[in-house]
Amino acid sequence: MVLAAQTERASGPGLERWFAAAGAPVHLDLARSGAPARSVRDLLDLAEPGDVQEYFDMSLDYGPGIGTERLRAAISTYTGASPAEVVVTHGAVEALLLACGTAIGERQVVAVATPAYEGMCLAVEAMGGIAQSVPVWKPGSGCLDLGALCELDLAAYAAVMVNSPHNPTGLQADVAELEHLADCCARAGAALIVDEVSMGTLDSGAVSFGTSRAAESQAVMLIGDVSKAFGLGGLRVGWCATTCPKQRQRLATLRDVTSLGNSAPSQHLAALALENRSHLSVSEMARANLGRLDAWMGSRPGSSWTSPTDGLVAFPGLALPVSSLAFAERLLANHRVSVAPGGFFGHDRHLRVGLGLPPDVFAEGLAQLAEALGEAMCGADR
């Protein structure tokens, strides 16, 4: 079934506004979807002496709008896209916005694989398009099913948007299925926007869709960032890569009125992170947390559970006696634990739980969550 995304959000503000209203993150922040934050020092400690010097002496003048050569080369080794295909952006969120802006024209509808990170639908709407939600997952399912997207009359669509690894479930799209979707989009003259911001976090062996045969297609626009996998959200560095020169030209032109370019220090630090990514892997930590969550879920009556395969979030279904939003607010007020309510993703019996935390913090968060669930159940019995 295809629903208008606007209808799903009609009940109030979305997750990002809810986070903003909640203020500074708490210590037991199981709502986060990325790795623990890193510092400038963490990155400079990994750098060669010359790189540290370069950082201090760096000109703060405008740089190239598409991003520095060094950063685009580092993104290339991470994604498989060639440096010339990469446009650096302010986080993946600007990449989504620009990708939508280039795709939307006479065709206005963008099919968004849902449940989804809300920025995907908002980017479509901000660019004057119409976001259509196309469900690719239902509770209990252990895979993303892209079939409904392939069956659309794609000649009527500006673009299709897929996020893999998927926020909120942590599932990965099957590469063959995604390649088939890319072929369908290419034949229909629609873009395929693939957001893979959390790639390789839980699954250290995961590779970018940019290395697949379909990435050669001019229909594909690949989106990533250094925010999630490396805990560098504050650098505001993301990218959009495409083999289509016309699309790149349009991305660059649009970019002239969004942000012109990224800051040189941010790009330098992002390049250092990507070049030294083997030292920054969080997969061991995420797997330890997932093991604990798996065991925890096994002991919860009335729960439904699909274990994530990549990314830093999990989406357990729980027997919540109240709405996920009401539960999350009580959990925060009474236990100082933050989780993301599943209601924001259209699945109110679910909570999104982040795996990118030190294991002791994660364990304490889970213990508090269990206590709050017990209290909520007692309250429901009264």
Ligand SMILES: Cc1ncc(COP(=O)(O)O)c(C=O)c1O
């Ligand atoms: C799937 C997805 N895409 C994009 C973003 C935006 O990330 P950023 O702008 O920090 O790179 C997020 C942030 O939560 C996300 O979850």
